[in-house]
Amino acid sequence: MKAVPTPYGFAVAAVVCVLLSAGASRTLTAQVTQGPSNSPNKTLPRLPNGRPDLQGLWLKSAGGFQGLFIGSLDGTNFAAGGARGGGRGTGGARGGPAPSRYEYTPEAEAERNYRRRNLYLDPEARCHLPGVPRALDQPAGLYPVQIIQDEKYVALLHEAMHDVRIIPTDNSPHPKNYWAWDGDSRGRWEGDTFVVDVSNFNGRAWLDMEGNFVDENEHVLERFTLIDPDTILYEATITDPTVFVKPVEMRFTLKRVPADQQILEYSCLEGERSLQNYTEEDGGKKVRVK
Amino acid sequence: MKNRFLMAAPYRACTRSARVLRQAFCSIVAAGIVAAFVLTGGAQTQKPFTPARLWDGKTPDFRGIWQVRDTAYVNIEGHPGERGIAAARSIIVDPADGKIPYKPQALAQRQENYRNRATADPSSKCYQAGVPRATYVPTPLQILQSPGNFAIVYQDNHAFRVFHPDTRPHFDATDWWMGDTRYRWQGDTLVADVVALTDQLWLDQAGNFHSTEFHVVERYRMTGVDTIEYEARTEDPVVYTKPWTLRTILYRVTQPGARIIEDECLEDANGVRHHISPSDPKNLLKSDYSRWKKPAQK
Numbered sequence: 126m127k128a129v130p131t132p133y134g135f136a137v138a139a140v141v142c143v144l145l146s147a148g149a150s151r152t153l154t155a156q157v158t159q160g161p162s163n164s165p166n167k168t169l170p171r172l173p174n175g176r177p178d179l180q181g182l183w184l185k186s187a188g189g190f191q192g193l194f195i196g197s198l199d200g201t202n203f204a205a206g207g208a209r210g211g212g213r214g215t216g217g218a219r220g221g222p223a224p225s226r227y228e229y230t231p232e233a234e235a236e237r238n239y240r241r242r243n244l245y246l247d248p249e250a251r252c253h254l255p256g257v258p259r260a261l262d263q264p265a266g267l268y269p270v271q272i273i274q275d276e277k278y279v280a281l282l283h284e285a286m287h288d289v290r291i292i293p294t295d296n297s298p299h300p301k302n303y304w305a306w307d308g309d310s311r312g313r314w315e316g317d318t319f320v321v322d323v324s325n326f327n328g329r330a331w332l333d334m335e336g337n338f339v340d341e342n343e344h345v346l347e348r349f350t351l352i353d354p355d356t357i358l359y360e361a362t363i364t365d366p367t368v369f370v371k372p373v374e375m376r377f378t379l380k381r382v383p384a385d386q387q388i389l390e391y392s393c394l395e396g397e398r399s400l401q402n403y404t405e406e407d408g409g410k411k412v413r414v415k
Numbered sequence: 416m417k418n419r420f421l422m423a424a425p426y427r428a429c430t431r432s433a434r435v436l437r438q439a440f441c442s443i444v445a446a447g448i449v450a451a452f453v454l455t456g457g458a459q460t461q462k463p464f465t466p467a468r469l470w471d472g473k474t475p476d477f478r479g480i481w482q483v484r485d486t487a488y489v490n491i492e493g494h495p496g497e498r499g500i501a502a503a504r505s506i507i508v509d510p511a512d513g514k515i516p517y518k519p520q521a522l523a524q525r526q527e528n529y530r531n532r533a534t535a536d537p538s539s540k541c542y543q544a545g546v547p548r549a550t551y552v553p554t555p556l557q558i559l560q561s562p563g564n565f566a567i568v569y570q571d572n573h574a575f576r577v578f579h580p581d582t583r584p585h586f587d588a589t590d591w592w593m594g595d596t597r598y599r600w601q602g603d604t605l606v607a608d609v610v611a612l613t614d615q616l617w618l619d620q621a622g623n624f625h626s627t628e629f630h631v632v633e634r635y636r637m638t639g640v641d642t643i644e645y646e647a648r649t650e651d652p653v654v655y656t657k658p659w660t661l662r663t664i665l666y667r668v669t670q671p672g673a674r675i676i677e678d679e680c681l682e683d684a685n686g687v688r689h690h691i692s693p694s695d696p697k698n699l700l701k702s703d704y705s706r707w708k709k710p711a712q713k
């Protein structure tokens with residue numbers, strides 16, 4: 126897919142959001158409240174080693190935590206009619222979890238505000254890797270992720286930015302002298318939940334399109350739980366002592382994409398057309414991407 | 416007693432004799448036995464290698480990290496030694512002269528590309544390498560597999576290809592950088608049909624190219640525990656006079672702990688993108704981003 130996150134895209138997404146949120150929220154609330162069960166779920170597909178089979182094509186679902194839908198984690202929500210922090214910011218599904226808010230250190234908050242006024246700085250607008258958890262926290266219903274899994278790894282192939290994470294499940298430690306956009310992911314199974322520890326970030330990635338950010342001290346703990354054969358509950362806890370005064374919690378679901386659909390190619394850098402849309406309206410200098 | 420003697424007789428005949436001629440005879444016999452063994456062994460390696468299976472007991476197991484050892488990425492038609500890279504022969508096996516059978520106008524375009532290769536090569540802009548080029552770039556790839564799934568992740572510009580079974584037709588509605596791949600197993604050989612490749616791609620650093628009519632049939636065949644023979648038969652009626660085929664070997668990367676690392680290019684002050692290793696401190700934002708951690712501007 127070509128990357129064209131234009132204002133038109135927001136409008137479409139907003140409509141989709143409004144249409145879906147009413148219906149989807151109740152189902153999701155029920156799922157989330159139940160949470161992952163401790164007793165082995167016999168209805169789940171499993172690999173020969175007994176681990177839940179996360180494989181398939183998955184799409185972040187609408188519904189639930191609307192604060193994440195379009196815009197930013199801290200409640201800015203284009204879909205809810207808000208922008209630049211002017212949204213209602215409630216976001217959460219009725220009865221669902223309250224949306225998380227970032228609690229920045231004063232210095233980091235000033236930086237966030239600066240970036241918010243200069244959105245053309247968003248590295249994803251330049252087709253850079255989105256980082257974690259932004260790779261999964263793409264606008265709902267837009268870019269799927271293909272999961273391939275064996276006894277040694279769980280691989281996430283993201284359509285967006287053709288981002289790839291091949292996560293080893295051998296309890297190996299993070300490397301030294303390695304700093305990456307997506308950090309370094311090491312996975313392990315806690316019962317039926319796939320837990321990923323992500324560290325070694327290079328500090329360049331943003332968390333959303335609204336200037337929320339992390340630096341190289343970011344640390345993410347992700348939890349992937351197959352709560353039924355067609356639903357993965359995704360939870361992430363982001364800590365970054367030099368940016369946040371308390372951890373940021375994130376939670377949404379991935380829904381299985383019907384088997385007759387496939388992942389497409391996302392060539393962004395190789396045909397980027399959206400950066401101008403960021404730069405002009407945000408008063409930034411116009412940057413040409415060749 | 417008699418039997419024991421019979422079995423021991425050749426041994427005794429060869430070792431206990433003091434006569435030179437007889438020793439020579441024994442040596443010839445021994446050499447013959449060795450030669451026969453070697454020939455038999457040689458015949459066995461001619462037989463197709465049988466790869467291990469995935470846990471379904473059926474699918475050949477191609478999983479692993481693989482990398483070519485040749486320098487075809489410089490020029491698949493072969494190249495002289497330069498810049499510390501040894502000279503290399505063409506990896507094109509058909510036609511026999513190792514040259515791409517360009518149409519005259521296309522050949523002129525290739526020469527033009529060659530002259531401008533330092534700046535015009537799409538890979539120098541950190542674009543995805545396309546097919547088959549991604550296979551023989553000088554960085555590894557990883558084959559991800561499970562029953563019913565086959566994908567290749569290329570370290571180069573974090574490109575990946577999800578191979579779809581050929582039971583459904585190509586998605587050929589647009590031109591992509593990594594194309595649309597449909598595959599099937601022919602015995603233990605994976606045969607992949609690739610279309611929908613953009614004409615912005617090059618095949619190497621020397622400006623060899625194709626049009627959007629480019630069609631590739633890839634064959635992946637394990638020839639040993641640690642080798643995959645890779646073959647790509649290509650055709651393009653716009654640019655070439657006839658189909659041609661290249662062949663190379665992918666070697667398993669066997670170092671313990673080896674893995675695909677992140678390859679994301681960074682822009683320098685002039686807006687030119689460069690590959691930066693994740694182990695290079697320049698990759699850290701705090702290394703080159705002066706404003707953050709200082710009082711915010713504006």
